Amino acid sequence: MARERSLPPVLQRMWGLEAVPRRGPRPRLDLATITAAAIEIADSEGLAGVSMASVAAQVGLTTTALYRYVDSKQDLLTAMADGVAPPPPEPGGRHWRDYLALWTQAHRDLVLQHSWVLSISHIAPPLGPRRLLWLDRALASLDGTGLDEGEKVNVASTLTGYALTDAALVLSATEGVPEFDEAGIEGAADYGELLVGMLDPETYPALSAAMRAGAMHGVEGWVDDEDFRFGLRLLLDGVEQLIERRAEKD
Structure with missing residues (x-):
């Protein structure tokens, strides 16, 4: 017997496949508007700034009301990962x-x-x-x-x-990478010079030779x-x- 497949609710909303209730007030917002607000917060504050409460405030809803549109923060992140993508470039006859x-x-x-x-x-x-x-x-x-x-x-x-x-x-x-900052590495050349002093030519013959030849300089x-x-x-x-x-x- 074939296994029945169905999209999670958030993906149904993203595709416009969710059934529209016949009764009750029409939703004031939609998932696209909420997703755009969450993306705006993430762009300005990082992902740590995105919460159900912060997004609700951004769109003028209570946190409880936001759950009418998005079931969870994970669903919100799913919508954001897709919603942040602009239209792709068109082939337009290119090779x-x-x-x-x-x-x-x-x-x-x-x-x-x-x-x-x-x-x-x-x-x-x-x-x-x-x-x-x-x-x-x-x-x-x-x-x-x-x-x-x-x-x-x-x-x-x-x-x-x-x-x-x-x-x-x-x-x-x-x-910045914390380990690099602590080691005083500010670029590729610093990284290469550090490796020259670290690498045993017998254990890392090819990599050691590349670093000693200055492979990271000018890179x-x-x-x-x-x-x-x-x-x-x-x-x-x-x-x-x-x-x-x-x-x-x-």
Whole structure:
């Protein structure tokens, strides 16, 4: 017997699938308005500032009344993770590689603009309407490449993971890492010099050689887009090779 599946109430509201009660007063607000208010608080105060009480005050409700629209803070965070996403860039006839470079950059920039997303956004298949629109556009850009549908999804997932990971590294560098602060590390060069003194060449031969050769000097690009673009080019090169292998089989 097939297992019955149904969306949680908050996702039903996000998709407009929740049944509208025929009786009683019409709701004064909607989930989108409440989500926007919560995002505004998170942007100005961080995720710690988001509570059912603070969001209720922001939209002019009592905390008790807010539960008419959102069942829990977790549901609110679910709505925020999807609601913060703007419309994705449109393929617009771009070559798949150009589009996915733009798509991944936009994904990463979104996280840099709303750093709190990292605390609630997981690398998992999306269920919200906005994030699924991003996935749809990525898949659409790969039409005609010869990749099967599963491969297209894997490409989008890999690029999403890269965008989130790179954004996390940039934010850690710009916002400070306690261990680095205590060690007096202010950039990539300091990090490399510290490792030179720490690493045993016999245990870490390749890494030690790289640090002693000054690999981290001039790479203050922890917060530089060139580092991001370098990694992105590597990933897209791999996708291109996969497409070429598929073409050779046909």
